[in-house]
Amino acid sequence: MKILLSNDDGVHAEGLKALEDIAHELTDDVWIVAPEVDQSGMARSITLNRPLRVREIGERHFAVDGTPTDCVHLAVDQLMDERPDLILSGVNNGQNIAEDVTMSGTIAAAFQGMTLGIPSVALSLARMDRHAARWHTARAHGAGVIRTLLDGGWPRDVVANVNFPDVEPDEVKGVEVTEQGRRDQLHLYAERRTDLRQRDYFWFGFDGKPSDPPEGTDLHALYNGLISVTPLHLDLTHASARDDLKRRFAR
Template sequence: MRILITNDDGIHAPGLIACEKIARTMSDDVWIVAPETDQSGVSHSLSLNDPLRLREIDDRRFAVKGTPTDCVIMGMRHILKDVPDLVISGVNRGRNAAEDVLYSGTVAGAMEAVLLGVPAFALSQAYTFTTKHAPRWETAIAHAPGIIDKVLKEGMPKNVLVNVNFPDCEPDEVEGIGVSMQGKRNQDLLRIEARHDGRGNPYFWIAFARGAQMDASPGSDLAALDGKRIAVTPLRLDLTDEPFMTRLAEVLG
């Protein structure tokens, strides 16, 4: 099985090393095409106005000066001689749950693979304030291979990727798997932090309020992570709201 790995934290991210360890439990034919620099939060952006610079780091290991989407396209359309059998994006530093999936470059890398016809998983390792500088990569490494193997054997529908979030706990403390719906976070978490540079000019950061609580509805990815379970969420590429589409057809048709 040929596996292509990407991420959004960059070619030097420790989560990419974790992802490679996961992939090598399933295959020796592993290729890595990751962004040259951190691309967190770029979502499904595509570089159209800037050239893509490709750097070969080692055998089957490449860095692209671009987004995760660029990396998957470069990997599948230029670097690999054959289409991969599987794409794994991650392991992201921090969870990609609830609305995070809309911003996540990790999820977008898997999404692009699915658009190109290849099964894909997005993997993320949650952390808290106390583990921020040392996420528990071993939890993802221990549990991801079994999940990926079972899902692949079951068969994945077209136009669907699988988003997997690992809880912030040791591998043997995981309480099971929660096949979950995408949750919804408290939008009051987002705030604008205003600062001034050395010349007194204002600048701003988009930030999250410290200590704020997340709404974790039962059955959601957030609730699974709170319960030390691995959150497994299938995500469809088709964003159409069919019930409202039917109503609009009645109103506008």
């Protein structure tokens, strides 16, 4: 089995090293094509207004000065000797759940793989302190989760979104298949700061306040020490609203 790895935290990220260890439990044929620098929050953006540079930093190991989507497409279209059988994206330093999934570069890389017809999995790790992420938890459980996914497969238009809780490996309470949750309070904020020339600038951040999610959601699973596996797809159509609008415009 040939596996392609990518991420949005950058080619030197600790989470990518963890993902490489996970992938090598599944196969020896592992390729890495990842952004040269941190591309968090880039979602599914692609680079159209400039050329992309690729740097080979090791055997089957490339850095791209572009987005996660750029990386996956270049890997499959140009850099790899054959199409991969599986794409793994991550392990992200921080969970990708609820509203995060639409802005996540980690999930975007997996979506790009899915659009190319390749089974793709996004993996992320919840943490309170980005400098104290429990990578050993992802390493301990990652390969097992992926094997279970591969055993039965999943629909071609679906990405498996895996999130590990912020607990020690032996404190993980199991795996729960979940639906995408929704936070009940504002999660993203803008902080106003002043530079040395007394000019204002703004910096986005996340407040990290816990919400009170219902059971069965990705949020609830992580809060309760479970690995969350959520099947995601790109169809954003709201079915009941569509049906209501159809009735109105048919009058």
